[in-house]
Amino acid sequence: xxxxxxxxxxxxxxxxxxxxxxxxxxxxxxxxxxxxxxxxxxxxxxxxxxxxxxxxxxxxxxxxxxxxxxxxxxxxxxxxxxxxxxxxxxxxxxxxxxxxxxxxxxxxxxxxxxxxxxxxxxxxxxxxxxxxxxxxxxxxxxxxxxxxxxxxxxxxxxxxxxxxxxxxxxxxxxxxxxxxxxxxxxxxxxxxxxxxxxxxxxxxxxxxxxxxxxxxxxxxxxxxxxxxxxxxxxxxxxxxxxxxxxxxxxxxxxxxxxxxxxxxxxxxxxxxxxxxxxxxxxxxxxxxxxxxxxxxxxxxxxxxxxxxxxxxxxxxxxxxxxxxxxxxxxxxxxxxxxxxxxxxxxxxxxxxxxxxxx
Numbered sequence: 095x096x097x098x099x100x101x102x103x104x105x106x107x108x109x110x111x112x113x114x115x116x117x118x119x120x121x122x123x124x125x126x127x128x129x130x131x132x133x134x135x136x137x138x139x140x141x142x143x144x145x146x147x148x149x150x151x152x153x154x155x156x157x158x159x160x161x162x163x164x165x166x167x168x169x170x171x172x173x174x175x176x177x178x179x180x181x182x183x184x185x186x187x188x189x190x191x192x193x194x195x196x197x198x199x200x201x202x203x204x205x206x207x208x209x210x211x212x213x214x215x216x217x218x219x220x221x222x223x224x225x226x227x228x229x230x231x232x233x234x235x236x237x238x239x240x241x242x243x244x245x246x247x248x249x250x251x252x253x254x255x256x257x258x259x260x261x262x263x264x265x266x267x268x269x270x271x272x273x274x275x276x277x278x279x280x281x282x283x284x285x286x287x288x289x290x291x292x293x294x295x296x297x298x299x300x301x302x303x304x305x306x307x308x309x310x311x312x313x314x315x316x317x318x319x320x321x322x323x324x325x326x327x328x329x330x331x332x333x334x335x336x337x338x339x340x341x342x343x344x345x346x347x348x349x350x351x352x353x354x355x356x357x358x359x360x361x362x363x364x365x366x367x368x369x370x371x372x373x374x375x376x377x378x379x380x381x382x383x384x385x386x387x388x389x390x391x392x393x394x395x396x397x398x399x400x401x402x403x404x405x406x407x408x409x410x411x412x413x414x415x416x417x418x419x420x421x422x423x424x425x426x427x428x429x430x431x432x433x434x435x436x437x438x439x440x441x442x443x444x445x446x447x448x449x450x451x452x
Contacts, residue, residue: 157337159274160309163342164344170344173258180229199247269415317333347379350378354379
């Protein structure tokens with residue numbers, strides 16, 4: 095036994111080490127404490143909202159575009175529904191080898207090579223990385239059922255019902271309509287496309303472009319519950335119905351348009367025609383030859399060679415509307431204008447003879 099006075103004193107170095115370690119432990123504890131306080135108190139609401147958002151998936155319901163009609167109400171352009179096979183890049187496996195294995199499995203089902211699938215993903219996500227990639231449209235119901243039954247083997251692969259432009263009159267007035275394609279990244283920065291998202295369809299030329307704000311509807315939204323894997327559990331939380339676009343009535347008279355296109359198409363050289371009501375300026379018919387099949391642009395992917403042939407001058411440049419875009423000298427059609435001006439100014443009289451030696 096020994097009393098306090100007899101207890102041996104701690105060495106100075108040992109005491110210093112204990113003090114340093116205690117200080118480090120205090121600092122580490124303080125860091126952990128303040129970090130937990132930040133997560134639980136300051137950022138608690140933010141993380142709670144993120145956790146709740148992980149339980150909900152927003153599904154955009156595309157709105158159909160309005161129809162284009164002639165002056166008598168005949169449908170020139172409308173819509174049809176199609177089943178589109180799509181890939182959601184953000185939901186594909188993160189590991190490269192697993193993604194490759196999925197592409198190989200998918201290639202055997204849809205008849206597209208893995209390299210072709212990756213190429214389409216690269217092309218369609220070049221400007222819009224999170225944009226759904228459409229591999230094919232008008233897929234069979236057998237493929238739909240197979241993918242749904244084996245969804246676990248194909249994460250990120252889905253079949254969506256989409257609206258596609260339909261042309262009941264075939265190639266009639268193709269240059270007037272123009273065509274519709276997905277909105278591009280530069281267009282999303284323009285004021286007229288405010289509120290649109292990647293994947294939305296907009297008019298890129300012709301009437302479809304000029305009156306895009308009329309023809310384009312408003313998309314709907316469906317909120318569904320999903321599990322930890324992101325798969326719907328069947329619970330629909332809310333649903334907003336899409337609003338279709340408004341119909342557009344043109345002054346075009348279908349019989350006049352048909353007669354004009356048949357006449358101009360009978361020539362071996364390119365040309366154009368315009369039929370106008372001279373009393374009010376209404377355009378009854380307007381066309382250009384050669385023309386093109388507008389349904390080409392309803393496909394998800396257009397081969398570069400196909401597009402090049404439509405703009406190639408040596409091939410007729412079918413996408414060009416010669417009636418309003420062609421640059422031609424006025425020629426002899428302008429002679430009545432100069433003749434009237436000469437008569438009114440007194441330079442010529444009705445009996446004046448002009449000898450044109452060529």
